[in-house]
Amino acid sequence: MAFNRRKFMIKNASWMLILLLLLIWEIICVGFKVPEYLFPAPSAVWSAGIARWEPIMMHAWQTFFTTLVGFAIAVVVGLVLGVAVGTYPIVYKALYPLLVGFNSIPKVAFVPVLVVWFGIGTVPAILTAFLISFFPVLVNVATGLATLEPELEDVLRSLGASKLDILRKVGLPRALPYFFASLKVAITLAFVGSVISETVASNMGIGYLMMAASSSMDMALVFAGLIVIGVMGVVMYELFAWMEKRFTRWANRGVNATAV
Amino acid sequence: MAFVKFEEVSLAYEEGGALAIKDISLSVQQNEFIAVVGPSGCGKSTLMKLVSGLSEPTSGYVYIDGRQIGGPQKCIGMAFQASNLLPWRTTLENVMLPLEIVQPYRSQLRRKRKEFEAMAMELIERVGLKGWEHKYPWELSGGMQQRASICRALIHKPQLLMLDEPFGALDAFTREELWCMLQDLWQEQPFTVILVTHDLREAVFLADTVYVMSKGPGQILVKRDIAIERPRTLAVTYSEPFAAQVHVLREHIGSIRKS
Numbered sequence: 438m439a440f441n442r443r444k445f446m447i448k449n450a451s452w453m454l455i456l457l458l459l460l461i462w463e464i465i466c467v468g469f470k471v472p473e474y475l476f477p478a479p480s481a482v483w484s485a486g487i488a489r490w491e492p493i494m495m496h497a498w499q500t501f502f503t504t505l506v507g508f509a510i511a512v513v514v515g516l517v518l519g520v521a522v523g524t525y526p527i528v529y530k531a532l533y534p535l536l537v538g539f540n541s542i543p544k545v546a547f548v549p550v551l552v553v554w555f556g557i558g559t560v561p562a563i564l565t566a567f568l569i570s571f572f573p574v575l576v577n578v579a580t581g582l583a584t585l586e587p588e589l590e591d592v593l594r595s596l597g598a599s600k601l602d603i604l605r606k607v608g609l610p611r612a613l614p615y616f617f618a619s620l621k622v623a624i625t626l627a628f629v630g631s632v633i634s635e636t637v638a639s640n641m642g643i644g645y646l647m648m649a650a651s652s653s654m655d656m657a658l659v660f661a662g663l664i665v666i667g668v669m670g671v672v673m674y675e676l677f678a679w680m681e682k683r684f685t686r687w688a689n690r691g692v693n694a695t696a697v
Numbered sequence: 698m699a700f701v702k703f704e705e706v707s708l709a710y711e712e713g714g715a716l717a718i719k720d721i722s723l724s725v726q727q728n729e730f731i732a733v734v735g736p737s738g739c740g741k742s743t744l745m746k747l748v749s750g751l752s753e754p755t756s757g758y759v760y761i762d763g764r765q766i767g768g769p770q771k772c773i774g775m776a777f778q779a780s781n782l783l784p785w786r787t788t789l790e791n792v793m794l795p796l797e798i799v800q801p802y803r804s805q806l807r808r809k810r811k812e813f814e815a816m817a818m819e820l821i822e823r824v825g826l827k828g829w830e831h832k833y834p835w836e837l838s839g840g841m842q843q844r845a846s847i848c849r850a851l852i853h854k855p856q857l858l859m860l861d862e863p864f865g866a867l868d869a870f871t872r873e874e875l876w877c878m879l880q881d882l883w884q885e886q887p888f889t890v891i892l893v894t895h896d897l898r899e900a901v902f903l904a905d906t907v908y909v910m911s912k913g914p915g916q917i918l919v920k921r922d923i924a925i926e927r928p929r930t931l932a933v934t935y936s937e938p939f940a941a942q943v944h945v946l947r948e949h950i951g952s953i954r955k956s
Contacts, residue, residue, distance in 0.1 A: 588781045595749045596798045596853075597771040606797065610785045687785045687833055 477657040482664065485657035493646065497665050500631055500642040503559055504669075507566025508627040512620070514567070515574025522575065523582025523612070524604065540572045545633050552638045562634040562642060569630035570623040577619035581612025614688035617681035624673045632666060699724030700889050701748060701857065706757035707914075708743055716914035717743045721757070723908060723917060728887040732904035734894055734946060736954055740915025741893040745861050748891060749773050761857065771799055774850030778862040780842035782834040788845050789830040792817045795853040802853060820848045824878055840871035844878070851882065860892045864899065873931055876902055884928060897950070901942045902929055909946060911953045919949050
């Protein structure tokens with residue numbers, strides 16, 4: 438088979454862009470002789486990463502762990518509240534203004550409160566990750582349930598199905614694509630939450646590592662930390678994107694076929 | 698005794714609002730096939746909702762099998778203009794859906810899944826969908842979806858089948874094909890059918906009795922018995938008595954529209 442250049446380009450577009458950006462970055466840093474304590478070149482970041490591989494991994498694991506725990510709580514709480522909000526109009530009316538108001542509060546502002554309550558360390562990081570990421574899950578699940586076509590509901594109701602039957606047979610499967618879409622958003626937000634909390638109040642995690650590194654002007658290490666967070670975010674996002682594709686094929690029909 | 702009975706039934710969707718249907722009285726015998734025709738907006742679908750228990754009458758009574766209706770019924774199968782198949786289920790899974798809800802199948806499903814699947818496959822084969830049972834609804838044509846939808850309405854062996862313009866969205870050839878399919882199913886294993894339609898030929902071809910409804914509020918104007926021999930073939934639709942029946946109904950509808 439002939440080498441299809443266009444297909445190859447589309448398939449590897451993201452890698453090529455990353456390489457290009459790294460190259461430009463390197464050229465700017467070397468060409469303009471930018472001092473390393475201001476803006477380190479990728480090569481400097483790389484060597485810093487290699488040199489301090491072990492502490493970076495240790496902190497990365499901490500961040501990964503807190504993020505996942507916070508995210509897991511967010512998924513459970515978001516799912517339960519989302520089902521309640523999407524199923525019962527009264528819960529929707531009662532809860533929605535409160536939730537929107539709460540979601541408007543910057544979570545950084547909330548971290549000091551959590552520190553007073555739980556001390557510095559892992560717990561506030563988990564809670565911040567949870568607080569910042571449960572909202573999209575809730576909204577999406579509720580939307581998926583609330584936009585259920587009345588005709589589909591009628592099919593089940595005419596069979597004498599209970600409210601729980603309707604939720605199980607139609608409501609939840611119907612909301613599943615919305616749910617998986619929200620997981621992709623929520624996992625990246627969860628990383629934001631845990632890292633924010635770590636920078637403010639922790640002695641563990643990538644956020645803390647970056648704070649410590651920047652206070653000693655070790656910019657290469659700061660950037661190494663940033664990249665590690667970014668990589669973890671992308672990996673988790675891709676994982677959930679894959680799950681979405683796998684479990685809700687019926688909702689994305691045709692899309693995958695055309696996008697190579 | 699009548700299987701389905703309406704006694705002076707009226708319904709207003711909003712309290713004190715305009716009546717959707719007014720003083721409807723009709724009775725359907727066991728295993729009778731009736732059709733309700735009328736101009737759009739005459740409350741035909743309201744009639745369906747009343748029988749299935751999805752709506753409650755504002756005044757009057759609806760009985761099924763001698764019992765007054767309170768809440769959704771279990772012995773009913775329904776098919777609508779849209780096939781309303783669940784897009785995340787294959788044809789077979791869609792057809793099996795009522796067995797997961799309706800007793801006694803529901804509690805036997807775990808033990809007798811194989812047996813029920815065979816039952817569903819038989820029905821699927823019967824309507825000409827063999828080979829499509831593991832396809833998803835979007836992979837089926839409109840006519841195939843409607844066939845599957847009718848299978849789903851019949852799988853739990855309901856005593857009453859309610860059809861709300863089930864062939865309305867199909868092309869003429871597919872529609873006539875499905876008429877014959879439905880007639881065959883009904884003759885093999887009789888059940889009571891209430892068909893709501895605005896296609897007069899469809900009503901005359903399928904039904905034993907045709908009711909004509911007026912609009913705003915919906916009332917029953919005419920009841921006509923169709924005494925054409927069964928099984929009716931498509932050739933019958935071009936015969937003189939058939940045309941005469943359609944013509945009479947057409948005139949009734951015409952006079953409603955003028956008034």
